[in-house]
Amino acid sequence: SQQGEEDPQALSIQEGENATMNCSYKTSINNLQWYRQNSGRGLVHLILIRSNEREKHSGRLRVTLDTSKKSSSLLITASRAADTASYFCVSDSWGKLQFGAGTQVVVTP
Amino acid sequence: EAGVAQSPRYKIIEKRQSVAFWCNPISGHATLYWYQQILGQGPKLLIQFQNNGVVDDSQLPKDRFSAERLKGVDSTLKIQPAKLEDSAVYLCASSLARNTGELFFGEGSRLTVL
Numbered sequence: 001s002q003q004g005e006e007d008p009q010a011l012s013i014q015e016g017e018n019a020t021m022n023c024s025y026k027t028s029i030n031n032l033q034w035y036r037q038n039s040g041r042g043l044v045h046l047i048l049i050r051s052n053e054r055e056k057h058s059g060r061l062r063v064t065l066d067t068s069k070k071s072s073s074l075l076i077t078a079s080r081a082a083d084t085a086s087y088f089c090v091s092d093s094w095g096k097l098q099f100g101a102g103t104q105v106v107v108t109p
Numbered sequence: 110e111a112g113v114a115q116s117p118r119y120k121i122i123e124k125r126q127s128v129a130f131w132c133n134p135i136s137g138h139a140t141l142y143w144y145q146q147i148l149g150q151g152p153k154l155l156i157q158f159q160n161n162g163v164v165d166d167s168q169l170p171k172d173r174f175s176a177e178r179l180k181g182v183d184s185t186l187k188i189q190p191a192k193l194e195d196s197a198v199y200l201c202a203s204s205l206a207r208n209t210g211e212l213f214f215g216e217g218s219r220l221t222v223l
Contacts, residue, residue, distance in 0.1 A: 031210060042113075042200060042214035043152070088151050095207035096165065097142075099151035 006089060006100040014108050019076040021103040023089030024069075032065055032072050033090040037102070043088065046074075079107045111135065113215035115201050121221045127189035130218045134183070134203030140164075142212065143176055143186050144200040152200055158184065159207060191222045 007022045025032070031050045035043040049056045049065045049072065056063045062075040076083055086102040114133040122128050134141050139160050144152035155174065157165040160181035169176070173192070178184040188195055198219045202212040 033210065033212075035212075035214075040219075042216045043202075043212070044214070045211045048210045090212075092210070097154065097212070099144075099153070101151045 006087070006103045008103060009101070010104045010106075012106045012108070013079055015080055017079055017107075019079050019083070019105055019107070021074050021087055021105070023072045023074070023100055025072075025089070025091040025098070025100075026070065027091070027093050029067070029091045030094050031092045032063075033092060034061075034063060034072075034074050035088045035090060037086045037088065039085070046087075076105075079105075081107050081109050083107050113201055113203055113213050115199075115215035115218050117218055118216065119219050119221075121223065122191055123223050124193055125190040127187065128191055128220060129188075130186045130199050130201075130220075132184045132186070132201030132215060134201070135213055137205070138203035138213070139181070139206045140204045141178055141184050142200075142202040142204075143184070144202065146198045146200055146217070148197070155186070155199075164207065188220075191220075193222050196220055196222045 005024050013019050031048050033048045034046045036046055037043045047058045047061055047063050049063045060077045065072045084107045086104045088102045089100045091098050116131050120128055141158045143155040145155050146152040155169045156176045158178040161178050174188055176186045198217040200217045202214045204212050
């Protein structure tokens, strides 16, 4: 069963806009990760945030984590057409990983 | 550094036939995962190996699926006999060890069962 749930399921934006997606999980975690999957390809790791961190940045990515609400958000700033992909959050409970269903993001030029 | 290698990339079989997928993880990665990803869904863990031992196979349909990781390096996932609902992409991933975070994924093997 999927532990995480992403919201929204799909997101359509224009280039230059920001994209925000949320993730909820059910059990205690030691870290939470976000992955990107381009159509027909494997998943690529984007960013990892540990349970004792509240916010983390990597380039145009900003991740927040609220362990009290068991939720995380991923913000992509100044989106590009190349950001078109599915984004998955993965909760890591000390080696037990659970993927959400993903948010499909479409960025139009 | 070479990535995770998987083969074949595509496979079409009829139901009740068998199929095998191969994965070669990144050199030195002790943990290897097989995931099943049905179209429109997130990956679902089938089996996790730590070296050549099984850590978690709780979601592996053991009546038809089997996997091995002899010598703790490459791995094979087999389905016999295949059902229509097995149509999916089978993803292999590896990591340095459990609890070390980042997974490295292969491109996947897309299975179509007719």
